[in-house]
Amino acid sequence: MSQANRFSIHGIDRVKFAVDDFAQALQFANDWGLTQISVQTGDRAVFQAQDGSEIEIVLTDMNNPERRPIGGTSGLCEMVWGVSSPEGLKALALELGRDREVRWDEQGSLHSVDDLGIGQCFRMSQRHKVPAEPTRYNSPSQPDRINRRAARYEAACPFEISHAAIGVDDAGEASKFYIERLGFIISDRYANRGIFLRCAPAGNHHHLFLMNSRVPGTRLNHLAFKVRDIHEVIGGGQALDAKGWRTFAGPGRHTVSSACFWYFVTPLGCSWEYAADEDIVTEDWETTDFAATAEIFSEWTFGLEKSDGRLRGPISLSKEAPLGNH
Numbered sequence: 001m002s003q004a005n006r007f008s009i010h011g012i013d014r015v016k017f018a019v020d021d022f023a024q025a026l027q028f029a030n031d032w033g034l035t036q037i038s039v040q041t042g043d044r045a046v047f048q049a050q051d052g053s054e055i056e057i058v059l060t061d062m063n064n065p066e067r068r069p070i071g072g073t074s075g076l077c078e079m080v081w082g083v084s085s086p087e088g089l090k091a092l093a094l095e096l097g098r099d100r101e102v103r104w105d106e107q108g109s110l111h112s113v114d115d116l117g118i119g120q121c122f123r124m125s126q127r128h129k130v131p132a133e134p135t136r137y138n139s140p141s142q143p144d145r146i147n148r149r150a151a152r153y154e155a156a157c158p159f160e161i162s163h164a165a166i167g168v169d170d171a172g173e174a175s176k177f178y179i180e181r182l183g184f185i186i187s188d189r190y191a192n193r194g195i196f197l198r199c200a201p202a203g204n205h206h207h208l209f210l211m212n213s214r215v216p217g218t219r220l221n222h223l224a225f226k227v228r229d230i231h232e233v234i235g236g237g238q239a240l241d242a243k244g245w246r247t248f249a250g251p252g253r254h255t256v257s258s259a260c261f262w263y264f265v266t267p268l269g270c271s272w273e274y275a276a277d278e279d280i281v282t283e284d285w286e287t288t289d290f291a292a293t294a295e296i297f298s299e300w301t302f303g304l305e306k307s308d309g310r311l312r313g314p315i316s317l318s319k320e321a322p323l324g325n326h
């Protein structure tokens with residue numbers, strides 16, 4: 001098996017949001033630690049993580065398909081996948097053009113939709129590798145930080161977009177487009193109720209998590225950003241908290257994917273997640289089928305109590321509900 005996706009898709013390059021409170025959304029993206037790169041226009045802004053992965057925010061216009069979010073008046077407008085070869089882009093146009101509309105824009109990006117109508121865009125990736133100083137740990141038998149104090153974080157500065165989690169009516173059905181048409185691979189799953197997908201055999205444990213929603217319909221549940229380590233998760237989360245933004249869940253550590261996390265409720269119709277130390281896999285990764293229990297969400301989470309083996313708190317009450325309403 002090749003280590004690459006057959007269309008050379010290798011991750012999320014940009015996520016486009018449409019929001020009804022533009023000023024609040026911009027404030028949140030700034031506070032999150034992203035860098036605004038666009039000129040302020042009043043209805044459109046673009047932010048970057050360190051590696052060039054981008055967030056585009058536009059003001060919602062329900063009459064304009066390019067400014068219409070899924071699942072409400074604020075939310076996901078379009079997923080933009082990064083492709084590493086022009087041949088991959090052309091092959092995608094042929095593949096998707098078999099049964100749906102595809103459109104090239106002036107920048108050479110390809111636009112279409114998945115089977116649920118979620119806007120899908122493919123472009124030559126604009127992300128670049130950022131050299132990150134590795135976190136050094138003084139493990140009991142292998143000290144690796146000698147005569148150096150550990151890094152402290154006043155705030156987070158996300159390196160890259162990691163993954164998106166989308167609530168759907170039927171994750172098994174929704175996953176077919178990504179597996180059969182785009183060549184994604186299942187990394188882990190909760191039967192057909194929650195499916196973790198990665199673009200390519202080697203790389204992130206997942207770029208897309210499709211989960212059955214309790215609330216009918218399709219909506220972005222959360223978007224995750226990689227930070228360096230658990231200390232940046234905590235430092236970043238504390239900074240957000242101090243600015244008055246509300247925690248959805250965390251800090252904690254996921255059971256599936258091993259990541260440390262902290263989720264915040266955002267003005268973008270979903271939550272955003274700081275994530276560190278997610279599993280990185282190869283073609284040798286063994287897919288596991290987990291039971292979809294409340295406690296599978298995390299090994300531990302501050303603020304969620306365990307009682308009789310189950311979690312209590314916002315996650316167990318409504319893990320899939322629109323987060324903006326909590």
Ligand SMILES: [Fe+2]
Binds near residue numbers: 222
């Ligand atoms: Fe996540």
